[in-house]
Amino acid sequence: MREKSEETQKQILDAAKKIFAAKGLAGARMQEIADEAGINKALLHYYYRNKEKLFEQVFEGAIRKLLGPLASFLADDSELFTKIRNLCHHYYNVLIEYPFIPIFVLSEASANPDRFLRLMKFEGVVEAKEKTRMQIQQYINEGKIRPIDPRELLWNIMSLCIFPIVSRPIAVEILYSNDDVSEVLKQRADRVADFVIQSIKM
Amino acid sequence: MREKSEETQKQILDAAKKIFAAKGLAGARMQEIADEAGINKALLHYYYRNKEKLFEQVFEGAIRKLLGPLASFLADDSELFTKIRNLCHHYYNVLIEYPFIPIFVLSEASANPDRFLRLMKFEGVVEAKEKTRMQIQQYINEGKIRPIDPRELLWNIMSLCIFPIVSRPIAVEILYSNDDVSEVLKQRADRVADFVIQSIKM
DNA sequence: ACATTTTTTAACCAAATGGTTAAAAACAAA
DNA sequence: TTTGTTTTTAACCATTTGGTTAAAAAATGT
Numbered sequence: 001m002r003e004k005s006e007e008t009q010k011q012i013l014d015a016a017k018k019i020f021a022a023k024g025l026a027g028a029r030m031q032e033i034a035d036e037a038g039i040n041k042a043l044l045h046y047y048y049r050n051k052e053k054l055f056e057q058v059f060e061g062a063i064r065k066l067l068g069p070l071a072s073f074l075a076d077d078s079e080l081f082t083k084i085r086n087l088c089h090h091y092y093n094v095l096i097e098y099p100f101i102p103i104f105v106l107s108e109a110s111a112n113p114d115r116f117l118r119l120m121k122f123e124g125v126v127e128a129k130e131k132t133r134m135q136i137q138q139y140i141n142e143g144k145i146r147p148i149d150p151r152e153l154l155w156n157i158m159s160l161c162i163f164p165i166v167s168r169p170i171a172v173e174i175l176y177s178n179d180d181v182s183e184v185l186k187q188r189a190d191r192v193a194d195f196v197i198q199s200i201k202m
Numbered sequence: 203m204r205e206k207s208e209e210t211q212k213q214i215l216d217a218a219k220k221i222f223a224a225k226g227l228a229g230a231r232m233q234e235i236a237d238e239a240g241i242n243k244a245l246l247h248y249y250y251r252n253k254e255k256l257f258e259q260v261f262e263g264a265i266r267k268l269l270g271p272l273a274s275f276l277a278d279d280s281e282l283f284t285k286i287r288n289l290c291h292h293y294y295n296v297l298i299e300y301p302f303i304p305i306f307v308l309s310e311a312s313a314n315p316d317r318f319l320r321l322m323k324f325e326g327v328v329e330a331k332e333k334t335r336m337q338i339q340q341y342i343n344e345g346k347i348r349p350i351d352p353r354e355l356l357w358n359i360m361s362l363c364i365f366p367i368v369s370r371p372i373a374v375e376i377l378y379s380n381d382d383v384s385e386v387l388k389q390r391a392d393r394v395a396d397f398v399i400q401s402i403k404m
Numbered sequence: 405a406c407a408t409t410t411t412t413t414a415a416c417c418a419a420a421t422g423g424t425t426a427a428a429a430a431c432a433a434a
Numbered sequence: 435t436t437t438g439t440t441t442t443t444a445a446c447c448a449t450t451t452g453g454t455t456a457a458a459a460a461a462t463g464t
Binding site: 188 | 225226327328368369371394
């Protein structure tokens, strides 16, 4: 009995994931989520009191899957170029599986950054990022890489990892004229890492 | 008399720009736009029949400002590194003024690409892009730059130019802890161009 | 068979919102 | 002052939408 209930709740969360990703918080309709989950609105509200709570649940779950490992990768003691490579792979691995995460963060964390920031702090991303920032600065001071604002370097890496996921549907049309882009994306983690490393190495 | 009318319409468009950028199409409220413009809802509907039309006007105007010059920059005969620099500057210039363009294109034009693709073809972006692709390929063949799939290079440039605009509200908090990021963004066009060129040059 | 839990049905409410209307008022040009 | 245009006021409508309710029904466990 408990199984059935939990299965339904998972169906709801999956449906919500999909609809929220496509329409955003404001654009999503509770009825549409219920339809997508194959249930009715009453049951939807039975399990999740309201839209906000439902969104919060979906959003936080997704973000945790991204941020937890990210913090680990940022905080570990590996050499910088290795770390960059790890970062790229992590981003691509998670985002290919959960491509809706960036859309969430971009459309919703912009409107309401508090929630997102709270999660970041909880997962320890802030400190981990600071550590990497110092590592980059040290590499620059030691003349191991070209001078660059560490924040810009991190922002560049994020851009190169996240944007292709988000823009995939458009890129398929304007760049890869309907070729299969899945394979391209899978190999892209290494290509992007190469691109970044090539740009900063002496 | 005509002046006053047109001034009001411009105030409306400016207000709409701002609100749509912050809240998106679904999240924006006509009342809020009217308030922002310093007029009332009746007058807002007097000049712009409905929300859709208002958005269409703002959006198409903005996208033309992006695509038209983009096609020109892609199609002209300048040297590749210059072209990359021009591209970056153009992206940053337009997107700082119309930061909602990427969000809309990503969220709405993905599901219904007709309008966007129509505009792209109309502005001649497709042919211009093809020309640049060939130029890149030629540079590679002549050993002037490192080998890279031209499509990936273009995708990287787009990522580095567009994503920071989209992720600005988040970056302000997690990277630039509430520093003024406007100045950073303005200077970023050149930095990004450097970054790209550094990465591909021999 | 009985009790418990899950799900549906279907009607309903309240608030928000896009949009309309018509008349008054403010304004500018002649 | 007269005339035409712009703007405000303020009430109003229709629809959408989030959310509730209560009872029936279906499914499930014991």
